[in-house]
Amino acid sequence: MSGLTDLLSMALLGIGTLFLLIGATGLLRLPDVFTRLHGASVTDTLGAGAILLGLALAAGWGLLMGKILALLLIMALLGPSTAHALARAATHGFRKPWLHETDKAEK
Amino acid sequence: MRNAIALIVILSGTWLLLSGHTSPLLLSLGLVSVAAIVACAARLELLDEEGVPVGLLPGLLRYGPWLVIQIIRSNLDVAKRIVNPKLPIHPTVIHVDATDHTEVGRVTYANSITLTPGTISLDVSEDAIEVHALTEEAANDLMSGEMGRRVQRTERP
Numbered sequence: 001m002s003g004l005t006d007l008l009s010m011a012l013l014g015i016g017t018l019f020l021l022i023g024a025t026g027l028l029r030l031p032d033v034f035t036r037l038h039g040a041s042v043t044d045t046l047g048a049g050a051i052l053l054g055l056a057l058a059a060g061w062g063l064l065m066g067k068i069l070a071l072l073l074i075m076a077l078l079g080p081s082t083a084h085a086l087a088r089a090a091t092h093g094f095r096k097p098w099l100h101e102t103d104k105a106e107k
Numbered sequence: 108m109r110n111a112i113a114l115i116v117i118l119s120g121t122w123l124l125l126s127g128h129t130s131p132l133l134l135s136l137g138l139v140s141v142a143a144i145v146a147c148a149a150r151l152e153l154l155d156e157e158g159v160p161v162g163l164l165p166g167l168l169r170y171g172p173w174l175v176i177q178i179i180r181s182n183l184d185v186a187k188r189i190v191n192p193k194l195p196i197h198p199t200v201i202h203v204d205a206t207d208h209t210e211v212g213r214v215t216y217a218n219s220i221t222l223t224p225g226t227i228s229l230d231v232s233e234d235a236i237e238v239h240a241l242t243e244e245a246a247n248d249l250m251s252g253e254m255g256r257r258v259q260r261t262e263r264p
Contacts, residue, residue: 019186026189034227035198038185038241041224046182063127070124080221087227087239097239099198 005057012054019047032098033090037083044079110159114145117159160211166261170215173257178223185224185241197243201250206234208255212262219254 019042026039049072056068122137148154156162188195203220205213217228217236225245230237240246 019182022186022189026185029189029194030196032198034229034239035196035241037227037239038225039189041221041227042182042185042189045178045222045224046186063124066124070121076222077218080218083221084217084228087221087229091229091237097198097200099200 005060009054009057012050012057016047016049016051016054019043019050023047033095034087034097037087041079041083044075044083048075048079110154110156110161111145111149113161114148114154114159115141118144157211163211163215163262166263170257170261174219174222177254181223181225181245184244188242196241199240199243199246200229201238201240201246202235203238203249203255204234204252205231205236205255207259209262212258215261216255216258219258220249 023039023041023043026042027036030036030039052068052072052075056065056072059065059068118141119137122141126133126137128134128137145154148158153159203216205216208216213231213236217231220226220228220236220238225241226249227239228236229239238246238249240249
């Protein structure tokens with residue numbers, strides 16, 4: 001593997017880790033189940049996406065790269081399905097979303 | 108027929124990718140599995156446009172890159188708001204019109220909304236998608252309807 005792909009792969013892994021960390025921070029900081037899902041979708045898309053792309057580059061041309069790219073596609077299909085299932089379950093469980101307007105009215 | 112061939116190609120590709128074997132015995136075993144699955148799918152009448160939506164492929168290839176750019180853009184926006192000490196979020200719930208979409212189109216639309224950080228589809232009905240948005244900007248972006256128009260072009264090539 002050449003130095004350039006090595007460097008690019010490391011950069012992507014670094015970016016992915018950073019976004020995983022930000023997503024986790026979002027889970028802790030955001031106020032309710034719906035807004036927390038937004039934080040989780042950061043880890044789902046850019047976090048996992050950048051890490052998988054970095055791993056695919058590190059794997060080099062071959063079957064392993066294909067498998068990792070297939071995993072990327074599966075993640076892109078699974079992420080929204082699970083997020084929607086959670087959001088729908090929360091609405092049907094009569095959780096009222098924390099809204100900006102109601103917050104202002106209470107104050 | 109076209110759908111059966113497409114399913115055979117997709118399954119064979121997946122089999123080769125995941126196994127990596129090329130010996131004649133294993134290849135023929137793989138072929139038998141693919142044939143059995145396609146036969147079962149045909150008997151279950153799953154080979155229609157909903158089960159194997161190959162007609163959607165050209166549209167999706169055009170739509171995919173645009174969606175990836177949107178995902179990266181909104182990712183950066185949501186990430187910036189999360190790390191901002193003031194946490195500048197304005198959660199809102201909106202209804203996005205989805206009357207002009209086919210069933211597959213509505214699913215694509217709702218999944219795209221959820222995949223993009225900052226917006227999550229809460230409920231999908233016949234004519235609208237209920238969306239929870241993290242910020243007013245994300246809600247306004249969605250209400251402008253550009254994503255909806257692009258999904259429409261995807262489902263009707």
